[in-house]
Amino acid sequence: MEIQQTFLKTKQIWKCGDEIDFLYGYFVGKIEEGSLHFLLKATRASAGGYVDSFEIRGVIESHREELRDLITKSIQEQKSL
Numbered sequence: 001m002e003i004q005q006t007f008l009k010t011k012q013i014w015k016c017g018d019e020i021d022f023l024y025g026y027f028v029g030k031i032e033e034g035s036l037h038f039l040l041k042a043t044r045a046s047a048g049g050y051v052d053s054f055e056i057r058g059v060i061e062s063h064r065e066e067l068r069d070l071i072t073k074s075i076q077e078q079k080s081l
Contacts, residue, residue, distance in 0.1 A: 023071045024064075031060050 016022040035056045060067075 019075060020068060020071055023075075024068055027067060027071065028057075028060055032056055035060075 016025070032053070036053060039056070
């Protein structure tokens with residue numbers, strides 16, 4: 001809800017086509033950030049390792065339609081309240 005209310009202000013800054021594009025980018029960034037944080041902690045505890053952020057983005061993007069559908073459904077539910 002908070003993100004939805006601030007979208008109008010950020011639309012011009014981020015040049016998003018619509019609310020779904022903005023929220024998709026926001027959540028992909030959050031998922032990527034959380035994944036990197038977790039993997040960096042895990043690899044420091046092991047015998048060294050390399051974390052490829054492009055690989056993480058690829059995994060997230062492989063679920064693109066699912067994520068967009070969930071965002072769309074959430075927006076519709078929020079508007080119906």
